[in-house]
Amino acid sequence: MSNPTNAAPRTNRPFFRPVSLIAGLATGMLGLAGAGFLAARTNWHTEFTRLHPMIAPESRYQPTVDELLAMIRANSSPEKVLVIVGGNSVLYGVGQPAPVMWTRSLQEQLGPDYSVVNLALRGSRPTDGGAVIAEALRDEYPRLIYIANVPPLLTADAIGGDDYRFMLLDAYYKGYLLPWEPRDRSLSNPGRVAREDRIGAWLDARVRYRSAWNWWTFHIFSTVPSPLSVSILQSLAARGQFRDEETNIEAIPFSQRFAGASFEADMGITRAFTERFYDRIGDGWQMREAARTEFDTFAAEAFPTALRSRTLIVISRNSPYYTSRLAPELRERDEIAVTDSISGWERHGYEAVDSGTNFDPADFGDRTHLTASGGRKLAVNVAAKVREMSARLFSNTPAP
Amino acid sequence: MIFTTYWFLALVGITLPVYWLARPPTVRLLILGVSCALFHYHFAGPAGVAPIVVLMGITYFAALTRSRAACAAAMVACVLALGFYKYTGFLLSGLVSHINPGLAEQLGGTTSELLPELPPLGISFFVFEFVHYLFEVRRGGEPIRNPLQFILFSIFFPSLVAGPIKRYGQFLPALAEGSRNVGMDNVAAGLRRVGIGFFKKVVVADNLTYFIDLAQPGFASLSIFERWLLLTAISLRILMDFSGYSDIAIGFARMLGVKLPENFNWPYLARNIQDFWQRWHISLSTWIRDYVYIPLGGNRHGVPRRILNGMTAFALCGLWHGAAWNFVLWGLYHGIGLAACSTYERIPGLGPRLAAIWRKEPLASWAITQLFVWIGWLLFFYPVPEAWQMTKMLFGA
Numbered sequence: 001m002s003n004p005t006n007a008a009p010r011t012n013r014p015f016f017r018p019v020s021l022i023a024g025l026a027t028g029m030l031g032l033a034g035a036g037f038l039a040a041r042t043n044w045h046t047e048f049t050r051l052h053p054m055i056a057p058e059s060r061y062q063p064t065v066d067e068l069l070a071m072i073r074a075n076s077s078p079e080k081v082l083v084i085v086g087g088n089s090v091l092y093g094v095g096q097p098a099p100v101m102w103t104r105s106l107q108e109q110l111g112p113d114y115s116v117v118n119l120a121l122r123g124s125r126p127t128d129g130g131a132v133i134a135e136a137l138r139d140e141y142p143r144l145i146y147i148a149n150v151p152p153l154l155t156a157d158a159i160g161g162d163d164y165r166f167m168l169l170d171a172y173y174k175g176y177l178l179p180w181e182p183r184d185r186s187l188s189n190p191g192r193v194a195r196e197d198r199i200g201a202w203l204d205a206r207v208r209y210r211s212a213w214n215w216w217t218f219h220i221f222s223t224v225p226s227p228l229s230v231s232i233l234q235s236l237a238a239r240g241q242f243r244d245e246e247t248n249i250e251a252i253p254f255s256q257r258f259a260g261a262s263f264e265a266d267m268g269i270t271r272a273f274t275e276r277f278y279d280r281i282g283d284g285w286q287m288r289e290a291a292r293t294e295f296d297t298f299a300a301e302a303f304p305t306a307l308r309s310r311t312l313i314v315i316s317r318n319s320p321y322y323t324s325r326l327a328p329e330l331r332e333r334d335e336i337a338v339t340d341s342i343s344g345w346e347r348h349g350y351e352a353v354d355s356g357t358n359f360d361p362a363d364f365g366d367r368t369h370l371t372a373s374g375g376r377k378l379a380v381n382v383a384a385k386v387r388e389m390s391a392r393l394f395s396n397t398p399a400p
Numbered sequence: 401m402i403f404t405t406y407w408f409l410a411l412v413g414i415t416l417p418v419y420w421l422a423r424p425p426t427v428r429l430l431i432l433g434v435s436c437a438l439f440h441y442h443f444a445g446p447a448g449v450a451p452i453v454v455l456m457g458i459t460y461f462a463a464l465t466r467s468r469a470a471c472a473a474a475m476v477a478c479v480l481a482l483g484f485y486k487y488t489g490f491l492l493s494g495l496v497s498h499i500n501p502g503l504a505e506q507l508g509g510t511t512s513e514l515l516p517e518l519p520p521l522g523i524s525f526f527v528f529e530f531v532h533y534l535f536e537v538r539r540g541g542e543p544i545r546n547p548l549q550f551i552l553f554s555i556f557f558p559s560l561v562a563g564p565i566k567r568y569g570q571f572l573p574a575l576a577e578g579s580r581n582v583g584m585d586n587v588a589a590g591l592r593r594v595g596i597g598f599f600k601k602v603v604v605a606d607n608l609t610y611f612i613d614l615a616q617p618g619f620a621s622l623s624i625f626e627r628w629l630l631l632t633a634i635s636l637r638i639l640m641d642f643s644g645y646s647d648i649a650i651g652f653a654r655m656l657g658v659k660l661p662e663n664f665n666w667p668y669l670a671r672n673i674q675d676f677w678q679r680w681h682i683s684l685s686t687w688i689r690d691y692v693y694i695p696l697g698g699n700r701h702g703v704p705r706r707i708l709n710g711m712t713a714f715a716l717c718g719l720w721h722g723a724a725w726n727f728v729l730w731g732l733y734h735g736i737g738l739a740a741c742s743t744y745e746r747i748p749g750l751g752p753r754l755a756a757i758w759r760k761e762p763l764a765s766w767a768i769t770q771l772f773v774w775i776g777w778l779l780f781f782y783p784v785p786e787a788w789q790m791t792k793m794l795f796g797a
Contacts, residue, residue: 196405199406
């Protein structure tokens with residue numbers, strides 16, 4: 001019988017040998033980076049209509065700049081004038097199902113020499129999302145126009161909102177953006193952008209893990225549940241399974257659209273729409289100096305100078321259902337604000353256009369969002385300006 | 401979670417290779433010391449570091465004197481600091497305001513100027529480790545003379561935020577061993593553990609948290625089955641979250657060659673409450689046993705005193721988890737469970753019969769234990785009236 005004290009001590013044999021484990025880990029990390037770089041060059045949004053909620057941050061999906069660039073490259077020839085639509089839910093087309101969304105009408109209005117891509121995001125600022133993509137494609141698509149919307153004289157953070165800043169950081173660290181001092185200063189300010197967000201974007205620019213992750217989420221299953229889904233299984237389902245299922249606001253009878261408790265709240269917003277920008281002086285309105293300074297600062301910092309002439313700002317208006325109920329002097333103030341906004345943006349080198357005065361109450365689904373019929377009118381109004389810009393900017397620009 | 405921040409991963413990504421490449425143990429310990437200080441300063445900030453440095457100084461020098469009075473005074477200072485930073489608000493709003501609202505308001509105004517927005521990072525862990533150290537030195541243990549060793553015992557970054565609570569008698573030899581002999585097997589074992597921890601924390605616990613937050617507000621509208629499913633999710637979430645964190649801490653320490661004490665040992669397999677507390681947050685439960693329960697008299701003075709000591713220890717255990725009444729009640733709930741578990745066999749007639757059933761039907765003892773523990777989590781996570789309503793609804797009320 002052997003003496004147990006002389007026996008070698010029993011140790012738990014690891015499943016993998018240490019060297020194999022570490023080599024496997026390193027290979028896995030490198031492999032994931034390789035997959036990320038491959039995914040970053042691949043277009044998987046083959047049925048893209050717009051950034052519907054299941055492929056947008058509302059469902060905790062953060063599209064990378066690379067995947068949107070790949071989508072545009074696959075669908076739009078550089079020989080055409082590329083029209084990238086950014087802006088908020090109004091230009092997204094909330095209330096307009098994909099087949100009748102306003103950017104389809106815009107495409108029809110502009111014709112085959114143009115390629116319209118809707119990258120608007122709900123609740124975004126003019127410098128969010130679509131603006132980043134437009135800037136990233138400035139050389140590849142020399143004939144490019146970017147469209148965003150904003151209410152009259154409203155300003156925003158030049159580095160966009162918190163929800164969509166990931167896209168700006170993504171493009172910034174991947175080197176897609178022009179040097180632009182006001183923006184660069186804000187992005188490197190720890191008080192403005194969390195250090196973690198910056199390190200994450202910097203790191204991803206080198207390894208492209210997010211591209212691999214998004215590819216997986218889109219095709220296989222989502223490791224991050226969507227808060228928009230009703231069941232657990234659905235919340236983890238591959239995002240590619242979901243279609244653009246925007247509800248049709250036109251299906252709601254007109255008599256019900258503006259009824260209920262929200263009417264008074266919306267009426268209050270409409271009354272105060274431009275209140276903080278003006279003082280009543282005698283029978284007229286005078287813009288407050290602070291409002292002018294705030295607007296000028298935003299307009300001066302929002303976009304690099306070189307991109308402004310190809311940036312079209314659409315000045316959004318409220319539904320006439322509400323504005324028709326305003327006192328005449330408040331309507332007058334709103335009109336002045338639209339005019340001041342357009343001249344203000346133009347003064348800083350941008351193009352700007354009124355969203356239109358030819359809307360009926362039935363063209364709106366609520367205070368701000370357009371129905372399909374309203375979208376068609378918007379498309380006509382915007383198309384005229386886009387054609388004018390295109391003729392002026394690109395008549396001497398040969399297609400690549 | 402600190403462990404999932406890029407900053408932390410960058411720190412680890414730099415510290416580990418430098419530590420491995422530096423061969424002399426002293427150099428390795430110096431590298432680790434710098435890394436730990438950077439970690440602490442980055443995540444706690446100057447306001448969070450300052451009180452800990454003061455407590456470290458008090459603890460270090462008090463222990464060096466080996467004076468029982470100095471150690472006792474230092475322990476009191478540590479406990480007072482914990483009470484001040486973590487429990488002032490609770491004491492004022494949960495206790496003093498009921499007795500003397502005017503005084504509570506007055507004290508609240510004064511303390512709000514002194515207290516930082518958040519308690520110093522990891523103060524509960526610091527205080528528990530310092531008290532343990534001072535207690536052991538006071539009992540005749542050898543103090544740590546080397547300042548670097550003491551600093552590393554205090555702010556060893558893998559265990560700084562959420563434990564396991566270290567014992568210096570085990571930690572220092574493990575640290576010395578790690579600094580001398582860290583090898584590929586340590587690194588591989590640590591990596592495996594870190595991987596398991598991240599999976600538990602990021603994949604399981606964080607996603608469960610999301611579902612719980614989504615479903616819990618509508619608890620009343622769920623079917624009975626769904627309510628039990630939610631309770632399962634709540635129970636699984638805390639285990640995966642906490643044990644995942646411990647795994648990551650233990651794993652990173654192991655990659656430095658340092659073996660930290662285990663914190664969890666399949667607690668949801670426990671077949672009685674005593675067994676559960678030998679498997680759940682082991683470093684805390686053993687600390688409470690050694691430095692609260694036993695000094696109070698433990699089980700040396702008869703059953704009533706034992707129960708009282710147990711209840712006191714568990715009320716403190718509950719309070720340690722958070723400064724609110726529901727945590728105290730959760731602790732007392734477990735204290736009652738433990739008292740029942742350790743005394744029911746003495747009930748004439750019923751006790752031995754019950755004990756025989758549990759022995760014969762281990763599945764039944766497991767089920768009743770887990771039912772007790774899982775329902776207890778409602779008390780842990782939700783205000784008492786809400787937890788009570790949820791408990792009733794689990795049974796169809």
